[in-house]
Amino acid sequence: MSSSITIILDKCTGCTLCIKKCPFGAIHMASKKAVIDMAKCTLCGACVEPCKFQAIELNKEAGEKKDLSSYKDVWIFCEQKKGVIQSISFELLGEGKKLAKKLGVKLCAVILGHDIESKIEELSSRGADKIYLVDHQALKSYQDDPYTEVLTKLAREYKPEVILCGATTIGRSLVSRVAVKIDAGLTADCTGLDIDEKERLLLQTRPAFGGNIMATIITPNHRPQMATVRHKVMKEAEIHKGHKAEVIRKTYPESVLKTRTTLLDIVEEIEETVNLAELRDDKGACKGDKRRGRGFARYG
């Protein structure tokens, strides 16, 4: 049986209360009875309880219960530009370490690029227990198709419990594609993360309803639990020189790395504006450098 929602016309008094309770604007009145627009209804159930006349009947399909027990480890997608690991990755490694500790699993860094062997030491020193490294010319700069295919393949093979990614232009573009492919839950733009240790759930907190409330979102029925995290919200992982991570090098055939676009050039734009988030001295205090480069990719 598939899920369905029905208005029981005999019981509906036309009080209109359900219209106010539907967050998706899916209910209207016709001939003094509530009518649900199934093109808008998400079957969220928010209208059922407020109806004092039990005029709304929601039947939700139980759905096939997935075996989630084989999913392990916290993965951090480490974004690199021109071979430089972006600072958001270190923030995520710092936060990921705490989450991995609570779950009793390993913290893993995932890095895609070209000539990136030298990044192993940097990621190890930031606390990664394992590094998944895919090195290929086609991955030198971010492109949607090969990055999506590679991360999808890695996730399917190694089954991480959690995948975190920066809420950057690249991160948002990449993980939304991956989440759809692997049928995972994804919460965008999180500002807080924690673990429900009993249920092994990632608690993903983010502003909701125009920033008026903070919502904590969970993904109980799907794995991995995926989230993008805003820049400069979390503290960077401390550097521990000498910490060694296990490295898993993966290679993929050209068919996996092909792209529908051609990257012609990456153009640096010099701005006369100050990015307050990035301006810090060695002690973490703001400094006053006014010129800053911003990258643009031109595709053909």
Ligand code: SF4
């Ligand atoms: S709240 Fe119930 S009774 Fe009122 S209009 Fe909606 S369905 Fe009808």
Ligand code: SF4
């Ligand atoms: S189930 Fe949710 S989306 Fe559908 S009509 Fe009720 S409140 Fe609106």
